[in-house]
Amino acid sequence: MLESLAGHPAYVMGRRWDILAWNRAASAVFGDYGALEGDARNIMHVLFTNAHHRRMLVEWEALARSALGQFRADSAKYLGDPGFERLIALLDAASPEFRRWWPERDVLSRQSGVKRLNHPQAGPMAFEHTSFAIDDGSDMRLVVYTPLLLEDTIAKLDRLLAPRT
Numbered sequence: 001m002l003e004s005l006a007g008h009p010a011y012v013m014g015r016r017w018d019i020l021a022w023n024r025a026a027s028a029v030f031g032d033y034g035a036l037e038g039d040a041r042n043i044m045h046v047l048f049t050n051a052h053h054r055r056m057l058v059e060w061e062a063l064a065r066s067a068l069g070q071f072r073a074d075s076a077k078y079l080g081d082p083g084f085e086r087l088i089a090l091l092d093a094a095s096p097e098f099r100r101w102w103p104e105r106d107v108l109s110r111q112s113g114v115k116r117l118n119h120p121q122a123g124p125m126a127f128e129h130t131s132f133a134i135d136d137g138s139d140m141r142l143v144v145y146t147p148l149l150l151e152d153t154i155a156k157l158d159r160l161l162a163p164r165t
Helices: 024-030 043-049 051-056 061-077 083-092 096-104 150-163
Strands: 011-012 019-022 111-118 121-131 139-147
Touching: 011 024, 019 083, 024 139, 024 150, 043 051, 043 061, 043 083, 043 096, 061 096, 083 096, 111 150, 121 150, 139 150
Parallel strands: none
Antiparallel strands: 011 019, 011 139, 111 121, 121 139
């Protein structure tokens, strides 16, 4: 299913926001998740500790705060879970922003919206992102980024995905 979304970067994330599977478009836009191991392949870890990803996000602070509020809401369902506690401790030690914002206890429901990037090869890009629950009790979610006309994103994504000759 992920590969059938060829023109839409997409990935499946687990209950702890680990990136479990992704398509080629997601790698072209966000980087090679296959090169990341363990906690480094977690959305919150990427957001708060990956300097390359952080530089790409045009409105990093707003996105990071929003994601943190959503992550807090999800993690509350697993209070005392050692995997969540270990990840939160790791992020607290690795990121001054995470350490400062986590105690604020802001909670947000899942939101769709526009994510603006400054891609290192393609330049400015804009995507609408939407998250879909996978209804099997696993708390996995499918996250899909739809390229927008804004910033000529569709054409830029097509060029990123074009076969190299």
